[in-house]
Amino acid sequence: MSDTLTHSERIEAGLTKRYRAEKRFRLYGIAAIAVAMAFLVIMLAAIGIRGIGAFQQTEVALTVVFDETHIKDNNWQAIVKESMRKKFPEVTSRSDKRLLTQLMSSGAGFNLQNMYRADPSLVGETRTVWLTASDDVDMLMKGAIDRASPQSERRVSDKEIVWIDSLIADGALELKFNTHFFTGGDSREPELAGIFGAFMGSIFSLAVCFLLSFPLGVMTAIYLEEFAPKNRWTDVIEVNINNLAAVPSIVFGLLGLAVFLNFFMLPRSAPLVGGMVLALMTLPTIIIASRAALRAVPPSIREAAWGMGASSVQTVLHHVLPLAMPGMLTGTIIGMAQALGESAPLLMIGMVAFIVDIPGSFTDPATALPVQIFLWADSPERAFTERTAAAIIVLLVFLVTMNLIAVVLRKKFERRW
Known part of the structure; x- marks a missing residue:
């Protein structure tokens, strides 16, 4: 009997210790979130106080x-x-x-x-x-x-x-x-000083980035997920796509400098080249997100289409792709939001130039919002300090808006299986 009680006491003591550990773990998580939120509030408050004057x-x-x-x-x-x-x-x-x-x-x-x-x-x-x-x-x-x-x-x-x-x-x-x-x-x-020129440069660059990266990314994801045979070559391609998603952005800037400017002799400091470089950087993210969206479509959808006599192409285009498109768009918008905040690849292709005129096309000299912030932050005048902070506020609003659009699209069109 004493052995049974001793064993029960051990179990109770172990459970008490486990519950305390879980409680401490939850408290650590809450504390980490609180510290992160505090630093975020401090950062936004500092930027807002400095930039509101602009x-x-x-x-x-x-x-x-x-x-x-x-x-x-x-x-x-x-x-x-x-x-x-x-x-x-x-x-x-x-x-x-x-x-x-x-x-x-x-x-x-x-x-x-x-x-x-x-x-x-x-x-x-x-x-x-x-x-x-x-x-x-x-x-x-x-x-x-x-x-x-x-x-x-x-x-x-x-x-x-x-x-x-x-x-x-x-x-x-x-x-x-x-x-x-x-x-x-x-x-x-x-x-x-104003930000409209840099804003239009960012818009043109993002437009080129979307027109290049979204179709290529979706088609690549469809081929790899739905049609490509599972062999050594596709494994190599998948590994390289995952590795490219982690490559520093400045490497893509060097690639754009070597290929687009020095080899193809495209105009320097143009949104066309900036968009092409950003497309290279965003493409792996879109491919990975698109493949995840395709895998999320239940196999029963494909089997039902095949059972009705649809070909593989018809099954993908008419049934699988429409259901996966919300996830693809969400991944694309998040990838483009990341590209919007990049300055290193744009610096490498010459978009750091001092541009006064508002760009009117994809080939006009232009800069982008992150690069404009970089230029103003390096200026010695006191008044440029508040304009730097104000431009950061505008960029953050732009980024938050793009992420909100991604959330709304996902909530509106996603289907739970």
Whole structure:
């Protein structure tokens, strides 16, 4: 009897110990998730705090005269300078006038030029318009430059602060929504820099990537899963596809540099080449996801089609492929979302070039959002820091949107067997 009780006690002690171990394991898992979520929140908060300022831009209201002489000479910045000097007639010395005009962006004249192109009848007229201020004024308005610090330690002098305060008191200096950030291209001046050029470059590259990788990936998966004989050669192909999915992305950039640029002499820094390189990188992921989707289709579907007299091709195209397509699309979107965030292969094929114009086709010089972020992060100006963070926010929104689309497609079209 004592032996039986001792044995029961041992079993109970072992169960208690096992339950404690399982409880500790669950707590470790919850703690790991909590730490990961905390770091994610900290990262997003840091990016958001730094980047939120880029969605606003300081602008100055000036009364400008569209002088015909300056318009003929295409000297739009002279109109801006004259307007600023009329705003402050008490500024007479040459050095102070130069300092005064530095309150305005060097690209403020482009705003006037765009207005004239939209309405040529403005010649000779006087209008009050809002023009872009310099990045130093913008940083002062956003609190990035401390007014209380000594003049030698800040980029805005005491005289400029007096003029800025005068403009604020007159209601002629305000923070406005920065539409140019979403509609403009890159610029050496941070207050004029926008992401639309890089965004269009990413769109064109992803379009080429999808048009190349999706059909090839699906056809390869169908052949390997449904028609290819199981022998040594198909085993070698499968192993190499799995290995290519783990190859660093910069290797695909080197391949694109050697083949597409040096051998086929395709245009450098073009979305066409960028999309082809990204397609090479995404293709293994699409093949693996497509094969998994095909394997998820129950064998009874194939057997029923064969029993009705359908050929193997008809069975795959009419029955198996439609059922596997949601999984294929999900894998494709996730693979393209990964490609959207890659910068290393694009750097290797020259998409790191400084591109001001918005690309209009697949062969126009362009850059991409990750590369644009890389370029801005390397710029010394303080205003580029917030634009870097803002571009990261836009890229994250783009990536989250693509992943949400993948989830919605899977939920809407998938069938449970």
